[in-house]
Amino acid sequence: MKLFEYEAKEILKKYGVKVPKSVLVKKGEDPIEKMKQAGLEPPVVVKSQVLVAGRGKAGGIKMAKTWDDVKRLVDELFDKPIKGIKPRLLLIEEAIPHEIELYVGMVIDRSERKPVILASKYGGMDIEEIAREKPESIIRVHVDPFIGLKGYQARLIGKKIGLTGKALSNFAKFLTALYNMFMDYDGELAESNPLALVGDEVIPLDARLIVDDNALYRHPELAKEILEESGEYTEWEIKARKKGLAFVELDGDIGIIGNGAGLTMTTMDLVYEFGGKPANFLDIGGGASAELVKTAVSFLVEFPKTKKIFMNIFGGITRCDEVAKGIVKALEELGKLEKPLVVRLAGTNEEEGREILKKHGIEAFVDPIEAVKRLMEL
Amino acid sequence: MAILLDEKTKVIVQGITGREGSFHTKLMLDYGTKIVAGVTPGKGGQEVHGVPVYDTMEEAVKEHPDAIASIIFVPARFAADAVYEAVDAGMKLVVVITEHIPVHESLKFINYAKQKGTTVIGPNCPGLISPGKAKLGIMPGHVFKEGPIGIISRSGTLTYEIGYALSKQGMGQSTVIGIGGDPVIGTSFTEAMELFEKDPETEALVLVGEIGGDMEERAAQMIKEGRFTKPVVAFIAGRTAPPGKRMGHAGAIIMMGTGTYQGKVKALEEAGVKVAKTPFEIPELLRQALKK
Numbered sequence: 231m232k233l234f235e236y237e238a239k240e241i242l243k244k245y246g247v248k249v250p251k252s253v254l255v256k257k258g259e260d261p262i263e264k265m266k267q268a269g270l271e272p273p274v275v276v277k278s279q280v281l282v283a284g285r286g287k288a289g290g291i292k293m294a295k296t297w298d299d300v301k302r303l304v305d306e307l308f309d310k311p312i313k314g315i316k317p318r319l320l321l322i323e324e325a326i327p328h329e330i331e332l333y334v335g336m337v338i339d340r341s342e343r344k345p346v347i348l349a350s351k352y353g354g355m356d357i358e359e360i361a362r363e364k365p366e367s368i369i370r371v372h373v374d375p376f377i378g379l380k381g382y383q384a385r386l387i388g389k390k391i392g393l394t395g396k397a398l399s400n401f402a403k404f405l406t407a408l409y410n411m412f413m414d415y416d417g418e419l420a421e422s423n424p425l426a427l428v429g430d431e432v433i434p435l436d437a438r439l440i441v442d443d444n445a446l447y448r449h450p451e452l453a454k455e456i457l458e459e460s461g462e463y464t465e466w467e468i469k470a471r472k473k474g475l476a477f478v479e480l481d482g483d484i485g486i487i488g489n490g491a492g493l494t495m496t497t498m499d500l501v502y503e504f505g506g507k508p509a510n511f512l513d514i515g516g517g518a519s520a521e522l523v524k525t526a527v528s529f530l531v532e533f534p535k536t537k538k539i540f541m542n543i544f545g546g547i548t549r550c551d552e553v554a555k556g557i558v559k560a561l562e563e564l565g566k567l568e569k570p571l572v573v574r575l576a577g578t579n580e581e582e583g584r585e586i587l588k589k590h591g592i593e594a595f596v597d598p599i600e601a602v603k604r605l606m607e608l
Numbered sequence: 609m610a611i612l613l614d615e616k617t618k619v620i621v622q623g624i625t626g627r628e629g630s631f632h633t634k635l636m637l638d639y640g641t642k643i644v645a646g647v648t649p650g651k652g653g654q655e656v657h658g659v660p661v662y663d664t665m666e667e668a669v670k671e672h673p674d675a676i677a678s679i680i681f682v683p684a685r686f687a688a689d690a691v692y693e694a695v696d697a698g699m700k701l702v703v704v705i706t707e708h709i710p711v712h713e714s715l716k717f718i719n720y721a722k723q724k725g726t727t728v729i730g731p732n733c734p735g736l737i738s739p740g741k742a743k744l745g746i747m748p749g750h751v752f753k754e755g756p757i758g759i760i761s762r763s764g765t766l767t768y769e770i771g772y773a774l775s776k777q778g779m780g781q782s783t784v785i786g787i788g789g790d791p792v793i794g795t796s797f798t799e800a801m802e803l804f805e806k807d808p809e810t811e812a813l814v815l816v817g818e819i820g821g822d823m824e825e826r827a828a829q830m831i832k833e834g835r836f837t838k839p840v841v842a843f844i845a846g847r848t849a850p851p852g853k854r855m856g857h858a859g860a861i862i863m864m865g866t867g868t869y870q871g872k873v874k875a876l877e878e879a880g881v882k883v884a885k886t887p888f889e890i891p892e893l894l895r896q897a898l899k900k
C-alpha cells in the first residue's frame with residue numbers, strides 16, 4: 231500500500247528526521263489561517279497529495295511567494311487532476327532554498343534476497359534517465375537483513391555521492407533512519423527524491439513509503455480505503471476489488487477467467503494467438519468456491535467490454551465440480567447468460583464438473599485449443 | 609533418481625491438523641509419500657490419517673530421526689516461525705505452501721535457511737513432485753508421469769497444464785518443481801537448474817516463466833556460460849499482459865531492462881533455448897531439442 235507524502239514524513243519524524251515545517255489542508259479549509267496558526271509564512275510550496283508517480287512533472291507542486299499566491303494555488307491544485315486523480319489533501323510546506331538535490335531509495339532485491347540501497351548525487355525528477363544514461367552514477371549497496379545497515383556503509387554511500395565533513399555524517403544519520411523505517415514498516419520501497427543538501431544538513435523535500443500489503447495486519451493504523459485515490463485502478467477494477475475479485479481491465483472484447491495467475495495469463499496469450507483480444511484478466515485463484523465463481527461469471531457478463539467469455543480451469547486445489555456449480559448458480563441468478571460462454575475444465579473432479587454443466591446445456595471442453603477455436607467461431 | 613525428493617524421503621507435515629494440511633496429507637499419503645509425522649502446536653498426541661501429531665518439531669524429529677523434509681501449511685502469520693523451527697530441527701528441505709507471507713519475513717527465513725544449509729522451496733508455491741515416487745505439494749498427482757523431463761515453474765496451475773500435455777505425449781517427468789510466485793523465494797530457476805544438471809535421470813528441462821523479475825534472464829545467462837548443458841525449452845506466461853505495477857524510481861532503476869516478455873524471450877533465444885508460444889507446443893519443441 232502506498233502512503234501519501236505527508237504520512238511518510240510523519241513517520242520519518244518519529245525516527246528523528248527533520249522535515250520541512252508544514253500544514254495539511256482539506257478542501258474548504260482556510261489555508262491562510264492554518265498557516266498562521268502553525269507559524270508558517272510564504273514563500274511556501276503547495277503540494278498535491280496524490281499517490282501517482284510523476285506528480286511534479288504533472289504540475290502537482292507549485293511555489294507560492296505571497297499570501298495571494300497561496301490562496302490561488304490552493305484553489306487551483308484542489309481542482310487539478312494529476313493523472314486523472316484530484317487530491318483530497320494539500321500539503322503546504324516551507325520553501326527550502328537549496329542548490330543540490332540528492333537521491334536515495336531502497337527496495338528488496340529479489341535475486342540477491344537482500345535490501346538494496348540506491349543513492350545518487352543527481353537527485354530530482356530525471357533520476358530514471360540518469361540511471362539509464364549514467365548507471366555508474368547510481369551507488370548500490372546491499373544490506374544483510376540480520377545485521378542491518380552499519381554506520382560505515384551509510385558513510386561510504388555518502389562519500390561515494392560526494393559528501394564530506396558534517397554533511398556526510400548528517401546524510402548517514404538520515405539514511406539510517408530511512409532504512410529503519412523501511413524495515414520496521416515492512417517497506418516494499420522507501421525513497422526520498424529530492425533529498426536537499428542545505429549547508430551541512432540534508433532535508434527530505436519528498437518522501438515515499440510503500441508498505442507490503444501482506445504485512446498490513448501489523449500496521450493497522452495505516453490501513454485505509456484508497457482504491458479510488460491510488461490512481462492505479464479503473465472504475466471496473468475498483469468494483470471488482472470490492473467484490474474480492476483479482477481483475478485487471480484490458481483493451482479487447484473477450485472476457486477471460488482462469489485459476490492461477492500463470493494459467494490466466496496463458497489463457498489470454500492463447501486467445502491472442504488465435505486472433506482474439508482479451509478484455510480482462512480475472513484469476514479466481516486456488517480452491518475457489520462456487521460462490522466466488524458465480525461472482526466472477528456474473529461480473530464479466532455485466533462488464534460492458536466483453537462480447538463473449540472464456541473460462542479456462544485446470545483443477546488442482548480448485549475442484550471442477552465446485553466451478554461448475556458456480557457457473558450454474560450464475561446462470562440461475564441471471565436467468566440466462568446474455569453473452570456466450572465457453573468453458574474448458576480439466577483436473578480435479580473434471581468428470582463431475584462436466585456432468586453438472588451438461589445437465590444445464592453447457593458444454594465443457596477438455597482440450598483448451600478446441601475450446602479457443604470454438605470461442606473464436608462464436 | 610530424481611532431485612530433492614524420492615520414495616524414500618521421510619517427511620513431516622507442519623500444520624497437519626488444519627483444513628489444507630489434513631486434506632493434502634491424505635493426498636500425499638495416497639500418492640506414496642513417506643509422511644512420518646505431523647506438527648501442530650497444542651494438538652500433540654492426536655493422529656491425522658494415521659500420522660502421529662506432535663506439538664513441536666523437536667519432538668517429531670526425536671521420534672522420527674530419519675525425517676529430512678517438511679512441508680508447511682501454517683497460516684501466513686505463523687509460517688515464518690514454522691520455517692525457523694524446521695531449519696533448527698535439522699530439515700534439509702522445507703516446502704512452504706503458505707501464501708501472503710510478508711516479504712520481509714521471507715527475506716529473513718530464506719537467508720537463515722541458506723546459512724544453515726537448508727533448501728527452501730516457496731513460499732506461495734505448489735511444491736514438488738517426483739512422479740511415481742513421491743509428492744511434497746498440492747498438485748494433482750495424476751497429471752504427472754514418470755520420465756526424463758525436469759520442469760521448473762513459477763506458476764502453479766500452468767505447471768499442471770504443461771505436465772498434463774507432456775504426459776499425454778508420453779514424455780514423463782523426473783521431478784517437477786513449482787518454485788512459487790512471491791517476490792523473494794527460496795529456490796530460483798538457476799539454483800534448481802544446478803540440481804537438474806547433476807541428475808543423471810533428467811535428460812531435458814522445461815522452464816515455465818512469467819513476466820516480471822529477472823530469473824529467466826539469469827537462467828539464460830547460465831545456459832550461455834555453459835553451466836547448464838542439457839536441452840531446454842521455455843514458456844513465458846504474460847505475452848499479452850500489461851506491464852506490472854511500477855514501484856517508485858528505485859524499483860525501475862533496479863529492474864532496468866529486465867522483466868518484459870520480449871526481453872526474456874530474447875535472452876533465452878540468444879542462449880539457444882526454444883521458447884514455445886503456447887504450452888501445447890512444448891512437447892514438440894522438446895522432441896526436436898532431444899533429437900539434436
